[in-house]
Amino acid sequence: MESRRILVTSALPYANGSIHLGHLVEYIQTDIWVRLQKMCGHHCIYVCADDAHGTPIMLRAQEEGIEPEELIAKTQTEHEADFSEFLIGFDNFHSTHSEENRNFAEDIFKKLQHKDLINTRSVIDLFDPEQKVFLPDRFVRGTCPKCKAEDQYGDNCEACGATYSPADLINPHSALSGATPVEKENLHYFFQLGKLEEELKTWTQSNSLQPEISNKISEWFEDGLKDWDISRDAPYFGFEIPGATGKYFYVWLDAPIGYMASFKNYCERSGEDFDAYWNADSTAELYHFIGKDIAYFHTLFWPATLMGAGYRKPTNVFCHGFLMVNGKKMSKSRGTFIKARTYLNHLQPEYLRYYFAAKLGPGINDLDLNLDDFQQRVNSDVVGKLVNIASRCAGFISKKFDAKLSASFSSECEQAFAEATAANTEIKDHYEQRRYAEAIRSIMKIADQTNQLIDQYKPWEKIKDENCKEEVHQICSFGINMFRLLIGYLKPVLPELAGKAENFFNDELTWADLASGETLPEGHIINKFKPLMTRIESDKVEAMIEETKEQASAQAPVISASDPIDSEISFDDFAKLDLRVARISKAELVAGADKLLQLTLDLGEATGGLEKNVFAGIKSAYSPEELEGKLVVMVANLAARKMRFGLSEGMVLAASGDDSGLFVIHPDSGAEAGMRVK
RNA sequence: GGCUAUGUAGCUCAGUUGGUUAGAGCACAGCAUUCAUAAUGCUGGGGUCGGUAGUUCGAGUCUACCCAUAGCCA
Numbered sequence: 001m002e003s004r005r006i007l008v009t010s011a012l013p014y015a016n017g018s019i020h021l022g023h024l025v026e027y028i029q030t031d032i033w034v035r036l037q038k039m040c041g042h043h044c045i046y047v048c049a050d051d052a053h054g055t056p057i058m059l060r061a062q063e064e065g066i067e068p069e070e071l072i073a074k075t076q077t078e079h080e081a082d083f084s085e086f087l088i089g090f091d092n093f094h095s096t097h098s099e100e101n102r103n104f105a106e107d108i109f110k111k112l113q114h115k116d117l118i119n120t121r122s123v124i125d126l127f128d129p130e131q132k133v134f135l136p137d138r139f140v141r142g143t144c145p146k147c148k149a150e151d152q153y154g155d156n157c158e159a160c161g162a163t164y165s166p167a168d169l170i171n172p173h174s175a176l177s178g179a180t181p182v183e184k185e186n187l188h189y190f191f192q193l194g195k196l197e198e199e200l201k202t203w204t205q206s207n208s209l210q211p212e213i214s215n216k217i218s219e220w221f222e223d224g225l226k227d228w229d230i231s232r233d234a235p236y237f238g239f240e241i242p243g244a245t246g247k248y249f250y251v252w253l254d255a256p257i258g259y260m261a262s263f264k265n266y267c268e269r270s271g272e273d274f275d276a277y278w279n280a281d282s283t284a285e286l287y288h289f290i291g292k293d294i295a296y297f298h299t300l301f302w303p304a305t306l307m308g309a310g311y312r313k314p315t316n317v318f319c320h321g322f323l324m325v326n327g328k329k330m331s332k333s334r335g336t337f338i339k340a341r342t343y344l345n346h347l348q349p350e351y352l353r354y355y356f357a358a359k360l361g362p363g364i365n366d367l368d369l370n371l372d373d374f375q376q377r378v379n380s381d382v383v384g385k386l387v388n389i390a391s392r393c394a395g396f397i398s399k400k401f402d403a404k405l406s407a408s409f410s411s412e413c414e415q416a417f418a419e420a421t422a423a424n425t426e427i428k429d430h431y432e433q434r435r436y437a438e439a440i441r442s443i444m445k446i447a448d449q450t451n452q453l454i455d456q457y458k459p460w461e462k463i464k465d466e467n468c469k470e471e472v473h474q475i476c477s478f479g480i481n482m483f484r485l486l487i488g489y490l491k492p493v494l495p496e497l498a499g500k501a502e503n504f505f506n507d508e509l510t511w512a513d514l515a516s517g518e519t520l521p522e523g524h525i526i527n528k529f530k531p532l533m534t535r536i537e538s539d540k541v542e543a544m545i546e547e548t549k550e551q552a553s554a555q556a557p558v559i560s561a562s563d564p565i566d567s568e569i570s571f572d573d574f575a576k577l578d579l580r581v582a583r584i585s586k587a588e589l590v591a592g593a594d595k596l597l598q599l600t601l602d603l604g605e606a607t608g609g610l611e612k613n614v615f616a617g618i619k620s621a622y623s624p625e626e627l628e629g630k631l632v633v634m635v636a637n638l639a640a641r642k643m644r645f646g647l648s649e650g651m652v653l654a655a656s657g658d659d660s661g662l663f664v665i666h667p668d669s670g671a672e673a674g675m676r677v678k
Numbered sequence: 679g680g681c682u683a684u685g686u687a688g689c690u691c692a693g694u695u696g697g698u699u700a701g702a703g704c705a706c707a708g709c710a711u712u713c714a715u716a717a718u719g720c721u722g723g724g725g726u727c728g729g730u731a732g733u734u735c736g737a738g739u740c741u742a743c744c745c746a747u748a749g750c751c752a
Contacts, residue, residue, distance in 0.1 A: 193752085216682045216750075228752060252752095292683085292749055301752080321683090322748065329748080358703095359691075365684065366748060373690050376704055384717055392714035437691075441702075448703095451718055460713040476713090531715055 005284040006044040007277050008034050009259045011294060012051035012096065015075040016060045019082040019340040021352070022323040022330060025367055027088045028356045029320055029434070030289040035089065035492035036431045040511045045091045045272065047262040050076045052097035053238040054251035055136045059175075061237075068237045072097055082340040086349040087495055091270075094262035096254055101261035105254040106242050111309040117195055119227070123188050126154075126166050126181035128174040134186050134233040135166070135174055142169030189241060190227035191253075196304050197225050203303055203313055212364050213295050213319055220300060228301060256302045259288070260311075282312040292319045292364040318434060321366035332552035335545040342551070346544040350494050351378045351536055357493040360436040371545075375536045381440075382494075385447040386486055387532050389454070390504065393479035394529030396459055396472055406470075406477040407522035413478040416453060420446045420485055421517040427489050428511065436493070443489045450482040480505065480526060481519045488514040500532050578637035579653075579677035581667050585611070587624035590645050595619050598645070599627070599652065601634055604674025612636070612649040621662035633665050633677050 010030040013023055030046065037044035052072040061071040072095065080093055094100070112118050126135045140154030144164075154166030166172060166181070174181055193200070204217050229250065231241060236248040260278060267274045277284045290298050298317045306313050322329075325336035343352065355374050358381070359367050397403055409417065423442055430439035457475040462468035483501070488509040491498040502508050505526045586600035595617045603610040614634065633653045640649045653665040667677070 212683055219681055219750090220752085226752060294750095295682095296750075296752075324748085327689095327747095361691095363683085364749085368690070370690060373704070377690075379715095380704060380717095383715065388714060388717050390714090392717080395713065441692085444703080454713085455711085455719045458711090458713085460711090463713080534715065 004042045007286045008046045009288050010048050011290045012049050012258050015050040015052040015072040016057045021338045025323050028353050031088045032492045047092045048090050049094040049258045049262040051255045052095050055138045058237045085344050092262050092266035094265045096258035100264045101258050102239050104257045104260050105239050108309040117192050117308045120189050122185040124183050125186040127184035129182050130177040130179040137166050139175045140166040140172050141175050142172035188229050189231035191230050192227050193225040193304050278311050280312050285315040288317045295319050319364045321364045324366050324368045335549035338548050342547050346540045357436040358440045362434040371541050379535045383535050389450050389479050390483040393476040396476045401473050403525050405520050405524045406473045409474050409478045424515045454479050580636040581671045581675040582634045583673040584627050584630050587627040602673050606674035614650050615648040616652045631667050
């Protein structure tokens with residue numbers, strides 16, 4: 001078989017926080033792919049690095065009262081430990097804040113300049129008049145224009161998730177001085193992507209990108225490519241642009257260059273030939289595994305950078321979806337924003353590797369970590385089905401046959417072994433095409449068939465009959481051989497388990513061994529069987545969630561301060577409100593309104609049978625049918641307000657938090673329409 | 679708001695170019711079994727495929743609109 005030369009990367013984790021289970025989807029996906037390639041005898045190199053530049057890192061370092069360099073060094077140590085324990089087998093892990101990366105970034109920038117792909121022009125930025133510096137979005141704070149949460153960043157609101165520009169903030173102020181920012185012209189450097197449009201189009205079309213991504217990319221081309229702003233002003237943690245004092249490369253310019261820098265760093269200590277992988281005429285393969293959120297940095301900006309600077313382009317870019325936990329986005333308060341370290345404190349990494357593999361496909365769908373399913377699936381598949389095969393056969397072999405295997409099977413078993421061997425082509429292809437879930441299904445099907453066969457031969461009965469001893473020897477040896485095959489197929493996913501199993505049957509497995517169809521030889525001695533993997537226990541999963549919740553509540557004061565109690569009012573202020581119980585006599589959809597329902601409220605006999613018309617913004621949480629007949633509380637003396645759809649004569653009270661829920665307030669049973677609420 | 683995806687049994691997912699009674703694993707129920715880490719085998723119940731309206735002899739599978747979820751908008 002021809003050996004391929006392959007360079008693989010995972011996206012660079014950002015150095016301002018810990019690795020969490022969401023990150024691990026990608027590293028595990030990549031690692032499985034790389035391990036398969038290596039097992040197949042290909043020359044495959046897997047590099048990564050910490051992404052160490054940008055404003056958030058500066059801010060974080062400031063908060064902790066340390067230099068950015070100290071922060072990123074500390075983070076890198078932590079990241080590497082997490083990856084190593086999750087068995088992510090990087091050949092090199094580096095940092096974008098490195099000499100290699102500085103050299104490449106500067107060199108690439110100069111090449112782009114030389115090709116006339118860089119220009120400059122003035123844009124209006126916010127300026128701090130006291131500190132005399134331009135303010136990055138994150139250095140401007142103010143009230144969210146959408147949800148009115150106070151003290152939010154200039155680019156997005158942490159309370160409601162809205163995105164906007166700093167100029168949209170209410171009461172904007174500089175995070176540095178507190179002064180109100182002023183608008184001022186500022187010089188920026190731009191990468192003129194439009195000049196590479198044709199070449200980029202060709203690349204994106206010829207490159208068998210995932211169809212979802214191709215569709216998305218065609219969108220960028222439709223409006224023509226805009227120039228890309230690649231400079232940021234001091235204060236910034238990054239590389240200064242050559243010949244431009246006080247201007248820095250935007251983090252997204254030098255981050256992907258970090259792939260090259262990390263590989264260069266690897267070449268220097270391994271003797272690998274850098275140019276053979278990166279020159280424009282390279283015949284090596286280059287793959288980037290990334291999350292769907294950063295697709296266009298990798299399918300547009302990054303290839304453009306490489307083209308412009310005269311390097312090779314990626315062979316392909318593989319996008320994956322996001323991790324959900326129990327069907328929802330990871331959430332600190334639900335205890336599902338689980339850090340890699342927290343997981344490791346309670347559970348074995350291979351459980352998660354198996355579960356992710358069992359659910360990963362080639363598409364960009366989000367992947368759900370359902371914790372009950374996780375426990376059941378791993379226990380059932382890996383322990384119950386797979387490891388059980390060795391466990392139920394090993395005893396007979398070691399106790400009754402001096403730990404020696406037979407190499408002759410019944411014709412039925414021989415056929416089963418041949419079929420399982422033949423499946424290697426298909427399984428390998430599933431892995432190669434990143435259809436891990438299908439690979440796992442194929443593998444577990446073989447495990448099922450093996451258990452069925454063992455059941456059929458009933459060695460535990462036959463062992464009682466001296467005449468059937470050879471049959472027992474054969475079926476158990478068959479089981480061990482099938483187990484060996486299955487472990488081999490799962491080795492990319494479960495490298496540690498595979499290592500233990502290889503120890504057990506005194507053999508090391510490559511894909512060629514699996515494909516050969518050969519069994520272990522007659523008389524081959526197996527070692528004493530020890531449990532290779534134990535079951536996931538519920539209390540461990542619960543403990544992990546608890547620990548995550550504790551981490552969240554430790555930060556709670558910061559979170560609760562985002563919505564403090566309003567300033568005090570007098571009783572007289574309160575008494576001005578005429579709150580009444582009302583019955584919804586009619587509720588209907590409003591044509592053309594996204595969020596409104598039109599309610600007819602019956603205020604009962606006490607008010608002389610008064611009815612009011614109210615438009616309530618509760619369509620997202622209630623259907624008209626479920627509201628009709630219900631009692632609610634309304635502000636009855638609120639001045640009527642004219643809306644696009646008609647006159648609204650009051651407000652219905654409802655509770656809402658930042659977690660997108662909306663809950664209408666109902667009086668307890670017994671209340672009647674018209675009653676005062678006080 | 680625009681765009682790109684996703685929405686199939688309690689849970690997690692498969693369903694090729696539209697075609698006989700919609701599949702798997704887990705969970706559940708019953709039976710068998712005890713070699714094995716309460717593991718294994720057999721049998722069974724359970725979905726009309728997010729909603730509505732279309733195209734078609736025929737749609738989970740095509741079209742339009744709507745709803746929900748995720749991501750992106752340099």
